Structures are given as C-alpha cells and as structure tokens.
Amino acid sequence: MGQFINTYHTLTLEGITRSGEILRDYCSAQLSDKGIADWEIAIYQFCLDWLSSDDTIVAQTSGSTGTPKEIQIQKKHMVASAEKTIAYFNLEPGDTASLPLSANYIAGKMMLVRAFVGRLNIIGMAPCSNPIAELKQHVNFAPLVPMQVINALQTVKGEWPVDTIIIGGGAISDIYKEQLRLKQTAFYETYGMTETVSHIALKNISESSFLALKGVSFSSDERECLCIDAPDVVSEKIVTNDIVQLNSQTSFSFIGRYDNVINTGGIKLVPEKLEAKIVAHLKTPFVISSLPNDLLGEELVLVYTDPTLTKAKLSDIFRNTKLTKYEMPRKAILLSQLPLTETEKVKRACLKGLIAKADAQCIMKKIIFKP
Known part of the structure; x- marks a missing residue:
C-alpha cells in the first residue's frame, strides 16, 4: 500500500x-x-x-x-x-x-x-x-x-x-x-x-x-547549462544539458543543447542559434547538423525537405541571413522527411547518422557550397 x-x-x-x-x-x-x-x-x-x-x-x-x-x-x-x-x-x-x-x-x-x-x-x-x-x-x-x-x-x-x-x-x-x-x-x-x-x-x-x-529556482554550471531546483516536483536538483543565459534565480533565456554543439575547426557553434537566424528566410522544415570532416573535425550541414530549392535559391537565403562565414553551412542535404520522435521533436543524433551514410535511400540530393 x-x-x-x-x-x-x-x-x-x-x-x-x-x-x-x-x-x-x-x-x-x-x-x-x-x-x-x-x-x-x-x-x-x-x-x-x-x-x-x-x-x-x-x-x-x-x-x-x-x-x-x-x-x-x-x-x-x-x-x-x-x-x-x-x-x-x-x-x-x-x-x-x-x-x-x-x-x-x-x-x-x-x-x-x-x-x-x-x-x-x-x-x-x-x-x-x-x-x-x-x-x-x-x-x-x-x-x-x-x-x-x-x-x-x-x-x-x-x-x-x-x-x-x-x-x-x-x-x-x-x-x-x-x-x-x-x-x-x-x-x-x-x-x-x-x-x-x-x-x-x-x-x-x-x-x-x-x-x-x-517554488522553482535556477542556477547554471561551468558549461553554462541550466540547473533546476524544484523540491516540490522533483526530489533532487536537476542538471540539464540546456545552454542558457541566466538572468536571475527565476529567469533564463534558452540558447541550445550542449550535446548538440558542433565543433568545426575549433569553433563551437550551437545549431539552435543558427536555425533561429535562418528560419525567417527558409519556410520548409530544416535542421542544422554536421558531417565528419578530416580537416575541421565537423562541417556544418543544412538538412532540408523542399525538393524545389535549388543551389541558387539556397545561396540567396544564406546571403539574406546574419550568418558569419564560420556559421555558413558547407553542404545542404535534401531528405524526404526529418526523423522525429512521437512527440514531434527532431532526433538530431539519428539525423547525424543518417546523413553520414552517403548511400542512404532517403538522401535525394547533396549540394556543396564553396567554403
């Protein structure tokens, strides 16, 4: 009982x-x-x-x-x-x-x-x-x-x-x-x-x-990730992998996931921040991800779902964003659909593995941009 x-x-x-x-x-x-x-x-x-x-x-x-x-x-x-x-x-x-x-x-x-x-x-x-x-x-x-x-x-x-x-x-x-x-x-x-x-x-x-x-309060750790203290809803303090800007003990701005950070040539980029810059210009579902690169470690990739987007259109979109040269994707990969959980969240780790397979059936087209 x-x-x-x-x-x-x-x-x-x-x-x-x-x-x-x-x-x-x-x-x-x-x-x-x-x-x-x-x-x-x-x-x-x-x-x-x-x-x-x-x-x-x-x-x-x-x-x-x-x-x-x-x-x-x-x-x-x-x-x-x-x-x-x-x-x-x-x-x-x-x-x-x-x-x-x-x-x-x-x-x-x-x-x-x-x-x-x-x-x-x-x-x-x-x-x-x-x-x-x-x-x-x-x-x-x-x-x-x-x-x-x-x-x-x-x-x-x-x-x-x-x-x-x-x-x-x-x-x-x-x-x-x-x-x-x-x-x-x-x-x-x-x-x-x-x-x-x-x-x-x-x-x-x-x-x-x-x-x-x-009854909820916040702090952050050395990674700038959110820590949650909410004793009436969870027994122990929770340390998340969510990078935040902590405004006070009761307020924060969300930046992105620590485990989604892409290290390209020693520069660490948060894909959620890049997506926020692009979203006003690209109306189709898309995600910023990465592929292994011998020189850079990882290279930025835009994964999108609209087959009507040409290289010229994508280049125009990138020009209209506020991306720096380090934030510019080196490739764009067209998928028929993005891998999602049952609650409609993008499975980013699954997506990385998917696009790393050049012969994956759902990869329909790959566009390479000059760095």
Missing part, C-alpha cells in the same frame, strides 16, 4: 463527472471495448493508474536526446505541478480543457492530473496534426506542440476557439509568433521535461525569457 493519500479522484470527462469506484468501473468498461482507439486506451489506463494505491506513475521520456526510457514519477509531485499551472493561469472548477496529445507521455498525463486537481472538464481528442480545426466547442485551455500550432495558422481562418494555449516540445520561430500575436488567444511557450513533471517555467510568446513557476 502506498503512502500517497489521493484526495483527487473525481474527473469530468466530456461534461460527465464520475468519482472513485464509479470512475474506475467506467474506465475498466471502456478498456474492455475491443474497438477502442489507442489514444482512448491511454486516457482510461492513466485514470486507473491514478486511482490505484501506488505512490508513483510510470512515464516515458520523449527520446529527443537519446533512447526513450521509463521513469517513476511521484504522484505528489504531479499534484504539486498541476497546482502551479492551475494557479498561474487562474483556471477554475468547471473550465474546459482539451487533450490533443497522447496520454502516454508526460504532457498528456499532466493535463489529466490538472483536470483531477482543478476539477476541469477534459475533452479528449485523437492526437492529430491540426486539433484546432477539429475542435467542436470553445475551450479555456489547451496544450499543443509547435507543428500543431503552425498547421492551425496555415489552415484555420479567424479566431481560434481557445482562451489560452501552452506550447511544448520545441520552439516557435519568430515569424509564426508575429502571426500568433494577432490572435485573441494567449500563447505561452513552456520549459520542462518528463523528469520535472512537465513544465517548470513559462513565457508569453511576446517575451524573450522563461520565468520560473512558484
């Missing part, structure tokens, strides 16, 4: 409120339906796990920086995290929240915990590329990944039927932020990970720095 005393055992799903044994029986009955979809299975199974006497929930990391792994998360930490978000956004009992993300991952699980803790009405949705287009009603709160936001911008006309959207799993480029600012919806970027039980810092898309949620 676990020590966690679960006082949050009532859930409103699709406008119907169930509690305790009634909720448990309902979820079990739904799971016995052989025609149930995978995304629904994840929701009902999480509810059963939440209502169990166990102190912990199993969660899987996304795998964007390595092999996905399962970790045990304390339910008391999940409650504390939910309370922070509910307080920050002033969510009230009866408010409606949509769940267009898989409940197999922490972002989806935490939306359900917020519904339990805050007595929100949760609207389950099949995870898709454009959940805004699929919404049938107005909702107060919703989590999206960047791809879902961008697809909605390109297809949904007029105002979106959501009061507040939190964006996780990656950064939104400035060109899209300009369009989002014209919406009545409030948009916030999140910073967090499975180990911190979802986000521990937020920033409005109009701001440049992340601000810590209540």
Whole structure:
C-alpha cells in the first residue's frame, strides 16, 4: 500500500463527472471495448493508474536526446505541478480543457492530473496534426506542440476557439509568433521535461525569457547549462544539458543543447542559434547538423525537405541571413522527411547518422557550397 493519500479522484470527462469506484468501473468498461482507439486506451489506463494505491506513475521520456526510457514519477509531485499551472493561469472548477496529445507521455498525463486537481472538464481528442480545426466547442485551455500550432495558422481562418494555449516540445520561430500575436488567444511557450513533471517555467510568446513557476529556482554550471531546483516536483536538483543565459534565480533565456554543439575547426557553434537566424528566410522544415570532416573535425550541414530549392535559391537565403562565414553551412542535404520522435521533436543524433551514410535511400540530393 502506498503512502500517497489521493484526495483527487473525481474527473469530468466530456461534461460527465464520475468519482472513485464509479470512475474506475467506467474506465475498466471502456478498456474492455475491443474497438477502442489507442489514444482512448491511454486516457482510461492513466485514470486507473491514478486511482490505484501506488505512490508513483510510470512515464516515458520523449527520446529527443537519446533512447526513450521509463521513469517513476511521484504522484505528489504531479499534484504539486498541476497546482502551479492551475494557479498561474487562474483556471477554475468547471473550465474546459482539451487533450490533443497522447496520454502516454508526460504532457498528456499532466493535463489529466490538472483536470483531477482543478476539477476541469477534459475533452479528449485523437492526437492529430491540426486539433484546432477539429475542435467542436470553445475551450479555456489547451496544450499543443509547435507543428500543431503552425498547421492551425496555415489552415484555420479567424479566431481560434481557445482562451489560452501552452506550447511544448520545441520552439516557435519568430515569424509564426508575429502571426500568433494577432490572435485573441494567449500563447505561452513552456520549459520542462518528463523528469520535472512537465513544465517548470513559462513565457508569453511576446517575451524573450522563461520565468520560473512558484517554488522553482535556477542556477547554471561551468558549461553554462541550466540547473533546476524544484523540491516540490522533483526530489533532487536537476542538471540539464540546456545552454542558457541566466538572468536571475527565476529567469533564463534558452540558447541550445550542449550535446548538440558542433565543433568545426575549433569553433563551437550551437545549431539552435543558427536555425533561429535562418528560419525567417527558409519556410520548409530544416535542421542544422554536421558531417565528419578530416580537416575541421565537423562541417556544418543544412538538412532540408523542399525538393524545389535549388543551389541558387539556397545561396540567396544564406546571403539574406546574419550568418558569419564560420556559421555558413558547407553542404545542404535534401531528405524526404526529418526523423522525429512521437512527440514531434527532431532526433538530431539519428539525423547525424543518417546523413553520414552517403548511400542512404532517403538522401535525394547533396549540394556543396564553396567554403
């Protein structure tokens, strides 16, 4: 028997409120339906796990920086995290929240915990590329990944039927932020990970720095990587591989991943910083990566997905950016698609291995630029 005393055992799903044994029986009955979809299975199974006497929930990391792994998360930490978000956004009992993300991952699980803790009405949705287009009603709160936001911008006309959207799993480029600012919806970027039980810092898309949620503080190590102290959501201090500019104990600006740094001829470059310079000029999905080079150690490579881009067009794009001569890619490689995790993050390590194989089937074209 676990020590966690679960006082949050009532859930409103699709406008119907169930509690305790009634909720448990309902979820079990739904799971016995052989025609149930995978995304629904994840929701009902999480509810059963939440209502169990166990102190912990199993969660899987996304795998964007390595092999996905399962970790045990304390339910008391999940409650504390939910309370922070509910307080920050002033969510009230009866408010409606949509769940267009898989409940197999922490972002989806935490939306359900917020519904339990805050007595929100949760609207389950099949995870898709454009959940805004699929919404049938107005909702107060919703989590999206960047791809879902961008697809909605390109297809949904007029105002979106959501009061507040939190964006996780990656950064939104400035060109899209300009369009989002014209919406009545409030948009916030999140910073967090499975180990911190979802986000521990937020920033409005109009701001440049992340601000810590209540009870969270920051420091940095000798690599200038972020260290997180959040005792009510994680038992130990977390040292990340995220390079940041630390503004204060409760504020930072994200620079890039330490393990993504490219060392080319002794000059260390952060690909995320280079991508931020290019993104306003290149509309197709792309990533800055590297290939082994006998002279430089590593050489910069632009990996892109638009077969209509010629060498001349790419050269024009590079000229219009603010890249220095050391930041200029030496090659551009066309892929049919970028390798992504299930949560739509680029698998950078996988991509490096892929483009290093000259005979890889998905490599369609390689363009070489003069250094």
